[in-house]
Amino acid sequence: MTDYVVPLLLLVSSVLALRKKEPVYDLLLQGGAEGLKLLVTLIPTLVILLVAVTMLRSSGAMELIGQFTAPVFRLFGIPEETALLVLIRPISGSAALAVGTELMASHGVDSLVGRTAAVMLGSTETTFYTISVYFGAAGIRKTRYTLIAALLADLTGFFMASLTVRLLYP
C-alpha cells in the first residue's frame, strides 16, 4: 500500500498543477536547486556532528549511556540503544539527524533499532528550538505550561515510535 503513496502524490500534484496551467517541470527544477543550496549549507554541520557521534560510538560512550538509562527506557518499552537520540532530539535537529543516521547505519536500516530511530526522527521536532523561536518572535516572556505539554508530546512520540515499529514490523 505504502509503495503507491509517493508516486501517487507526485502524479496528483503534477496533474493539479497542470490544470492550473503551472509550469510543473520548472517548479521541480527551481525547488530542487533550492534544496541543493540548503544541503550545501548543511555540509559542515553534518560532517562535524558525525565526527562527534562516531567518536561517541567508538569510545563506547553510547553503550555506557544506553546501560545507564536502560531501566527508564525499558519501563516505556523504548529500545535502550536509542537513548542518545531521545536525549538530543528536543535540543538539536542536526545532532539528532547525525545520531539517528549512525543508529540506522550500525544497526541496519530495517532492524528494530534502525526503524525506531527513523520513526522517532520523522515524528518529533526540535522542541526547545521551536519554543524559543516562536515565543521570541511573539515577544512572550511567560510561557506557562507550553514546555511541559511539548515534552509530554515528545515522550508520547518516542513511546509510540517504539510501539508501532514493534507491532507493525515484526
Add this chain to the structure above:
Amino acid sequence: MLMSYIWTGLVAVSLLAALWTGQGGALASAVAQGAREGITLVISLAGSICLWTGAGRLMEHAGVTGLLARMLKPVLGRLFPSSRTDRHLAGSLSANVCANLLGLGNAATPMGIQAAQRLALQSKNGVATDELCRLIVLNTASIQLIPANVAAVRTALGCASPFDILPAVWITSVCSAGLGVTAAWLLGRCWRK
C-alpha cells in the same frame, strides 16, 4: 552558543568513555572516519533532497496546500477559536499547519511566526494565551505526511523501501500531537494566567 556546548560535551564524554573502556585507538580512527562518513552521507542525500524540495514547490503551486486547508478548517476552528473571526490569523494558521504536513519546514516557520504574533496581540504583559500555547505545542509535535528527510537518509543507507515507515510515522505523529494539544488544553484550564 548552545551547539558549542553540545559539541564540546560530546567530545569530552567520548574521551572520558574511551579512557574508561580503553578504546583510545578506536577513538583516534573515529575522527577521520566520522568526517568521511559525513561527506558520504551528504552526497547520498543530495538526490532525494533535490527531488523532494522540488516536489514540495510543486505541491505548493498545485494547490495541495489549499485543499488541505479546506479539509482542516473545522479542526483548526475548534482548536483556535480566534481564527473564526480573524481571517488574517486563519490564513497564516492553516498555511503553517499545511506546510508542516507537507514537510515544507522553510515555509512553515515564517507562517507560524505570523500566526503567533497575531495571537500575541491578545496577551497582556508578555504572558502567553492558551491559544498561543496550543499553537506552539502543535508546532513542536511534528505532524508530517511525508517525512522526506528521514526517507532520504534511509535510501542513502541502502534501504529498499524507505517509505515503509509511513504508517508508523503517521500513527506516532497523530498520537503525540493529539496528546500534546490535549495536555495543553487541560493544563490551560487549571494553570493561573
